[in-house]
Every structure is written in C-alpha cells, then in structure tokens.
Amino acid sequence: MAAVEDERALSHTGELLPPSLDEREKFVVPLRAIGARAILDFPDQVNFSACPVKYSTQKTLLVRNVGNWEARYCISTQRQSLFFQFAELEKASATVAIPKEHHRFVIGKKGEKLQDLKLKTATKMQIPRPDDPSNQIKISGTKEGIEKARHEILLISAEQDKRAVERLEVEKVYHPFIAGPYNKLVRELMQDTGTRIDIPPPSVNKTEIVFTGEKEQLAQAVARVKKIYEEKKKKTTAIAVEVKKSQHKYVIGPKGNSLQEILEKTGVSVEIPPTDSSSETLILRGEPEKLGQALTEVYAKANSFTVSSVSAPSWLHRFIIGKKGQNLAKITQQMVHIKFTGGEDNITLEGPTEDVHVAQEQIEAMVKELVENSFSISVPICKQFHKNIIGKGGANIKKIRKESNTKIDLPAKNSSSETIVITGKRANCEAARHRILAIQKELANSTEVEVSIPSKLHSSLIGAKGRFVCSIVKECGGVHIHFPTKGSGSDTVSIRGPAQGVEKAKKQLLHL
Numbered sequence: 001m002a003a004v005e006d007e008r009a010l011s012h013t014g015e016l017l018p019p020s021l022d023e024r025e026k027f028v029v030p031l032r033a034i035g036a037r038a039i040l041d042f043p044d045q046v047n048f049s050a051c052p053v054k055y056s057t058q059k060t061l062l063v064r065n066v067g068n069w070e071a072r073y074c075i076s077t078q079r080q081s082l083f084f085q086f087a088e089l090e091k092a093s094a095t096v097a098i099p100k101e102h103h104r105f106v107i108g109k110k111g112e113k114l115q116d117l118k119l120k121t122a123t124k125m126q127i128p129r130p131d132d133p134s135n136q137i138k139i140s141g142t143k144e145g146i147e148k149a150r151h152e153i154l155l156i157s158a159e160q161d162k163r164a165v166e167r168l169e170v171e172k173v174y175h176p177f178i179a180g181p182y183n184k185l186v187r188e189l190m191q192d193t194g195t196r197i198d199i200p201p202p203s204v205n206k207t208e209i210v211f212t213g214e215k216e217q218l219a220q221a222v223a224r225v226k227k228i229y230e231e232k233k234k235k236t237t238a239i240a241v242e243v244k245k246s247q248h249k250y251v252i253g254p255k256g257n258s259l260q261e262i263l264e265k266t267g268v269s270v271e272i273p274p275t276d277s278s279s280e281t282l283i284l285r286g287e288p289e290k291l292g293q294a295l296t297e298v299y300a301k302a303n304s305f306t307v308s309s310v311s312a313p314s315w316l317h318r319f320i321i322g323k324k325g326q327n328l329a330k331i332t333q334q335m336v337h338i339k340f341t342g343g344e345d346n347i348t349l350e351g352p353t354e355d356v357h358v359a360q361e362q363i364e365a366m367v368k369e370l371v372e373n374s375f376s377i378s379v380p381i382c383k384q385f386h387k388n389i390i391g392k393g394g395a396n397i398k399k400i401r402k403e404s405n406t407k408i409d410l411p412a413k414n415s416s417s418e419t420i421v422i423t424g425k426r427a428n429c430e431a432a433r434h435r436i437l438a439i440q441k442e443l444a445n446s447t448e449v450e451v452s453i454p455s456k457l458h459s460s461l462i463g464a465k466g467r468f469v470c471s472i473v474k475e476c477g478g479v480h481i482h483f484p485t486k487g488s489g490s491d492t493v494s495i496r497g498p499a500q501g502v503e504k505a506k507k508q509l510l511h512l
Contacts, residue, residue: 096137
C-alpha cells in the first residue's frame with residue numbers, strides 16, 4: 001500500500017510511478033485526489049402553513065455546511081409564484097450594547113457560546129475586536145431571530161453584571177399586563193426603581209422575567225411585578241370568541257397597535273393564535289366588567305373592513321398597476337388588498353373601510369384620467385403627403401404634437417397603410433386632426449411646373465436679397481419658387497403651389 005501526502009486543497013489528478021524491478025518496464029498508476037469540498041445539510045422537505053392575504057409567512061431553516069470548504073447556495077422552487085427568502089438575505093439588523101468586559105462571555109470558550117447562539121437564533125453576530133472601544137454587538141437576521149438573540153445577549157450580560165440578577169416565573173398570558181399598553185407600565189417600573197426588566201418578546205416562548213439592578217431597588221421592582229401578577233391572577237377571567245382567520249390581521253392592526261389600543265382602553269389582553277395555526281379562537285383576558293367593552297372593540301376591529309369595486313376596462317388595468325407596480329404601491333400603502341381579475345372590467349378592493357374609500361377614490365381618478373387621455377382618432381391621409389406632414393427633421397409633426405398635446409403615430413415608410421392615429425383628450429385630438437387635414441387639403445390643391453430660364457438671368461430675377469422673387473411669391477398667393485444652385489449651369493426653375501398662383505408666377509417670370 002502506498003500513502004501519498006498532498007497539501008493541496010483542491011481536487012486534482014496525477015500519476016504514481018512506483019519503482020520497477022526491470023528498467024525496460026514502467027508502471028504508471030493514475031491517481032485522483034479529492035480535495036476539500038462543501039457538503040450542505042438541508043431538510044428534504046419544507047412545509048409552510050397557510051398565509052392570510054396581504055401577510056407574509058416565514059420559517060427559519062438551518063443550513064449547515066458539514067464539509068471542509070466554504071459554500072454559496074441558492075434555493076428556488078418549481079413554481080415561479082413561490083420564492084424562498086432566507087433570513088441571511090433579508091438584511092434586517094440591530095445592535096445591542098453591553099459592557100465591553102461582558103463580550104467574552106457572549107463569545108464563550110473557543111467561541112462555542114457564540115456559535116451556539118447563532119445556531120439557536122438563526123442570526124449572524126459581529127462582536128467588536130478586543131482593541132475596538134465599541135461596546136455594540138451587531139445582529140442580523142430575521143426580526144424574530146434578532147429579538148431572540150438580543151434577549152439572550154442581555155441575559156448573558158445581566159448574569160455577569162456586578163449588580164444582582166433575579167428571575168421571576170410569570171405565566172406568558174400575564175406578560176401584557178406587566179408590560180402595559182405600549183410597554184408604558186414596565187418603562188415606569190424601570191424608571192422608578194432603576195432596575196432593568198427584561199420581558200421576553202411575544203415571539204419567544206419563555207415565561208421568566210429577568211431583573212437586573214441594585215439589590216434593594218431590584219427587590220422593589222420584583223415585589224411590584226409580583227403584586228401585579230397576583231392581582232391579575234385573582235381578578236381576571238378569560239372568554240373565548242370566534243373570529244374569522246382572515247379578520248385576525250385587523251384585530252392585530254399595524255405592528256400590533258390595535259391590540260395595544262384595546263389593552264389601553266379596556267385593560268383586557270387579547271390573545272391571537274399563531275398565523276400557522278388554523279384556529280379562529282381569540283382569548284380575551286381581563287376583569288369581568290371590562291370584557292364586554294373589549295369584546296365590542298374586538299368585533300369593531302374585525303369588522304372595520306369592507307369590500308368594494310371600481311369599474312375599469314380590463315385594458316386599463318396594466319396602466320393602473322404602473323411600471324413594476326409603482327402606481328399600485330402608492331395606493332396600497334394603506335392596508336387594502338386590490339384584486340385584478342383578467343378579462344373582467346372590474347377591480348375589487350378589500351380592507352379597512354376608510355382605507356378602502358381612499359384607495360377607491362384614487363383608482364377612480366386614475367381611471368377617469370386614463371379614459372380622457374386615451375381617446376383615439378384614425379385619420380386617413382394619402383401616403384404621398386406623409387412626408388409633408390412630418391416636415392423637415394420632423395418639425396411639422398413635432399409642432400402639432402406639442403401645440404395639441406396629443407400623441408400622433410404615423411405608419412412606417414415601408415407600410416402600405418395610410419392611417420395616422422391621434423391619441424389624447426377628445427378636444428385635443430380633434431384639433432390635431434383638423435390641422436393634419438388642412439395640410440392634406442393644401443397639398444392636394446397644389447401643382448408644380450418647371451420653367452426654362454437662362455441661368456445668367458437668375459440673379460437678376462432673384463434681385464438684391466431676393467427682393468424681386470419675394471414680391472412675386474407674395475403676389476401669387478405664397479407659391480414656392482426654386483432656382484438651381486449658382487454655378488450648376490441648370491436653366492430649370494421650379495414653381496410649386498396653388499394652380500392659379502403657379503400659372504401667374506410663371507407668366508411674371510417669363511415676362512421679366
């Protein structure tokens with residue numbers, strides 16, 4: 001057996017020449033060395049739960065490279081309507097500040113703690129180097145992952161803090177009462193006692209609340225939280241109500257504001273099932289005399305949406321949507337779902353009543369403007385006159401377009417079509433049509449003749465600064481008289497314009 005050592009990391013091939021007993025014979029053994037390579041560990045199947053309209057769903061997946069070489073990967077689906085977006089591509093980021101001396105406890109022995117945190121929260125973390133004075137740890141990943149990572153880092157810091165640390169087990173359903181509406185109550189507690197209070201975010205399935213601070217003040221904070229907890233356990237009760245899954249988002253509101261509003265108004269907490277759950281049951285928890293008011297608020301939020309429609313020709317839909325959806329993006333800044341059905345002259349809007357009314361007015365205004373500006377007239381013009389309508393360098397057509405504020409399309413030169421299409425507002429289209437027809441009428445009544453006059457007389461017929469020829473043009477109704485280029489030797493002078501004027505100009509030139 002032959003052992004070959006090779007420090008090259010990449011795969012390669014080679015040959016082995018073992019020593020031969022006979023100089024006349026040589027044995028060549030081909031070798032193939034497999035170098036370092038990436039091996040990705042990824043689940044064979046990924047299942048996403050049903051997602052409500054206008055909402056997003058996500059699932060954090062762990063992709064591990066168990067090989068010994070770096071890897072870049074991209075995942076796509078068979079259906080073009082689906083798209084996977086991994087947390088590492090979402091570019092969400094946040095920072096958390098803890099004392100510089102606590103950074104090493106976040107890293108752990110040989111970086112094991114940091115790696116464990118990254119895997120546990122599916123985030124990336126950047127910890128400043130020891131010679132960097134910054135105490136900011138940067139976290140990037142999904143919002144849920146960032147919340148988890150931030151919570152874990154603050155817990156590690158609290159454990160290492162010189163101040164006292166205490167953990168209090170509080171049932172998850174009572175966390176909203178301790179935090180208070182919009183987190184006002186917990187902020188007041190922290191300000192009054194000088195104690196840091198870490199309540200796990202709703203997305204983190206933990207029940208313990210962590211207090212960090214001076215022992216005496218910390219004890220006060222813990223006592224006040226315990227008092228709130230015990231009081232709520234005694235005084236509150238819970239009722240279950242059924243609300244359609246599609247209406248849950250209206251009960252939650254933007255960034256959970258509707259839930260906080262209900263809590264502030266009634267002192268009742270509303271528990272919503274996870275988006276990946278099929279349950280339609282909402283739990284209202286609070287003092288019995290307040291539950292009725294809270295229930296009214298919940299139903300008001302759930303039913304604060306409406307369905308409306310706007311009549312719009314299907315050919316206008318793409319203009320309403322706009323390039324890359326720009327127009328639609330402006331309208332859907334409100335929580336309104338807009339549905340376009342192919343082939344139907346109708347647009348459906350669904351969402352909060354006020355937002356739907358605003359979006360409906362915007363779409364109706366767009367439809368009206370598009371219809372007004374989409375009036376079209378087809379004008380048949382003899383092909384031979386198209387060049388005159390265009391003018392030298394497009395001067396005529398540009399002038400008509402600008403002055404009439406219309407879009408004018410002429411057929412291609414190699415086309416047999418004689419139709420010129422004018423698009424815009426009706427009155428503007430009519431004005432442009434009248435001007436184009438006037439050009440054709442003028443050209444149709446014109447004629448052109450050639451007169452032979454000795455070239456030596458041309459200068460005298462033109463006169464100083466064209467005085468003579470200009471007087472003839474004016475007198476003969478604006479005919480066009482063209483003399484050949486000086487020195488060309490040609491005797492031919494062409495006259496073009498209305499038949500009567502051309503004949504009169506011809507007589508005058510010959511007479512002179």
